[in-house]
Amino acid sequence: MKELLRKLPSVDEILKESRIKQLLETFPRVLVLDAVRTVLDRTRNAILQAQTSPNLNEQNLSLPVILSQAEAVLKDLAEPSLQRVINATGVIVHTNLGRSVLSETAIKRVAEAAAGYSNLEYDLAAGERGKRHVHVEGILKRLTGVEAATAVNNNAAAVLLCLNTIARGKEVIVSRGELVEIGGSFRVPDVMERSGAILREVGTTNKTHLKDYEKAINERTGLLLKVHTSNYKIVGFTKEVEPDELVKLGRKNNLPVMWDLGSGGFLDLSTYGAGSEPTVQQAVDSGVDVLTFSGDKLLGGPQAGMILGRKTWLDPIRSNPLARALRIDKLTLAALDATLAQYLDKEKATRDIPTLWMLTQPLAEIERKAELLSSGIRSLQGTSLSVTIQEDTSQSGGGALPTGNFPTRTVCIRHDRMSANKIESALRLNKPHIIARIKEGMVVFDPRTLNDGEIGKIVEAMEIIVTTDKTKL
Numbered sequence: 001m002k003e004l005l006r007k008l009p010s011v012d013e014i015l016k017e018s019r020i021k022q023l024l025e026t027f028p029r030v031l032v033l034d035a036v037r038t039v040l041d042r043t044r045n046a047i048l049q050a051q052t053s054p055n056l057n058e059q060n061l062s063l064p065v066i067l068s069q070a071e072a073v074l075k076d077l078a079e080p081s082l083q084r085v086i087n088a089t090g091v092i093v094h095t096n097l098g099r100s101v102l103s104e105t106a107i108k109r110v111a112e113a114a115a116g117y118s119n120l121e122y123d124l125a126a127g128e129r130g131k132r133h134v135h136v137e138g139i140l141k142r143l144t145g146v147e148a149a150t151a152v153n154n155n156a157a158a159v160l161l162c163l164n165t166i167a168r169g170k171e172v173i174v175s176r177g178e179l180v181e182i183g184g185s186f187r188v189p190d191v192m193e194r195s196g197a198i199l200r201e202v203g204t205t206n207k208t209h210l211k212d213y214e215k216a217i218n219e220r221t222g223l224l225l226k227v228h229t230s231n232y233k234i235v236g237f238t239k240e241v242e243p244d245e246l247v248k249l250g251r252k253n254n255l256p257v258m259w260d261l262g263s264g265g266f267l268d269l270s271t272y273g274a275g276s277e278p279t280v281q282q283a284v285d286s287g288v289d290v291l292t293f294s295g296d297k298l299l300g301g302p303q304a305g306m307i308l309g310r311k312t313w314l315d316p317i318r319s320n321p322l323a324r325a326l327r328i329d330k331l332t333l334a335a336l337d338a339t340l341a342q343y344l345d346k347e348k349a350t351r352d353i354p355t356l357w358m359l360t361q362p363l364a365e366i367e368r369k370a371e372l373l374s375s376g377i378r379s380l381q382g383t384s385l386s387v388t389i390q391e392d393t394s395q396s397g398g399g400a401l402p403t404g405n406f407p408t409r410t411v412c413i414r415h416d417r418m419s420a421n422k423i424e425s426a427l428r429l430n431k432p433h434i435i436a437r438i439k440e441g442m443v444v445f446d447p448r449t450l451n452d453g454e455i456g457k458i459v460e461a462m463e464i465i466v467t468t469d470k471t472k473l
């Protein structure tokens, strides 16, 4: 062992090599050093655990081998941090994996907006400065009949901006059952505090009545707020106040009513197993003064926060100085504008917007993809894999449809010698990266979120994994 460790070249020796000198001309010195040190550390560790690394020998301690490895590490280090991944989890609006995949139309519009100048804030008819929000306002008015609309960075920003504009220094009445936390960093009480509004909780966790709101109204009240509980559902002995009842109460007391709808889908997906969730249209029709929802959850567009409502509230919301800090950028706007326009033909939208297609695709299509994947993996020669197709359910994710229950067929694999954890991590570190789930000691792929090309990539990755089923240096 000592012998091998002594044979290992030093950092200085390696840096004198012409191959490395060449790299130093292209890459920052810190990066090259980082790569060299990574390889040396790795090799040193392998030597120290030599018993478990049977293919460790003098050959792979030689300078050329170490140089090649350093080059490979450097290539990895120089790669962009944001990487494409294949989502085999079946979770459609997967927040950690970037939520919605954009439609082809939206992608094209983003590329166009990125490649040239646009009328982002320029009124072409008048030949003068225009407003950024018009690009989504027109289509949202046409889709829902709402009076006014705008879009900001995300729904958290939308909620913050609305609360700050409408209720800074005033009390906002919210049901205790709706003080939710979404994804760890969005908590209604915290956002409320930062907005400068004062939280006034009413009711209990499971039951809140209209009279609870009524009793809490006083001269300091600035807003009645309803929040979609998104990622959970209170079941059993429950009571919540419907938005239209809140609207009536608001009118009677001359108070605005706001609804944070969370996901905000335009289509009724209850026939697909989504549970009964209010659509954006129903929310607009409830008569609330301001409505907010995300652009990249069920809408299937880019990250954005939609604000719809009465012009008397949208005007001050849009001119709030915070609106500038929270504004949407042009590439996002291009994607959003294009995605919203696709909803003019709802049937086509269901086919062309990936999030909607993944939610509504027929079970037969999922079965076809499950067959394709399982037969691909089964065809790998001489492997010790067992492959089964099982009945399961997919989740919509993104706190979109908490009670959603979407029947699916998963491809489950087991290997004689390799653990599910090991296969899962090998898939994750593969290029392209493949994200699968583990269940009951099996690696599980849900084809709901996969296309045929990605299924091919998974088979290729499995082939590499099963053929290199040996401890490598």
Ligand SMILES: *Cc1c(COP(=O)(O)O)cnc(C)c1O
Residues within 6 Å of the ligand: 154, 155, 156, 157, 159, 182, 186, 227, 228, 229, 230, 231, 260, 261, 262, 263, 293, 294, 295, 304, 305, 398, 399
């Ligand atoms: C998801 C969600 C948010 C946060 O939206 P982002 O677009 O992620 O900022 C806020 N409120 C509710 C009810 C949500 O479901």
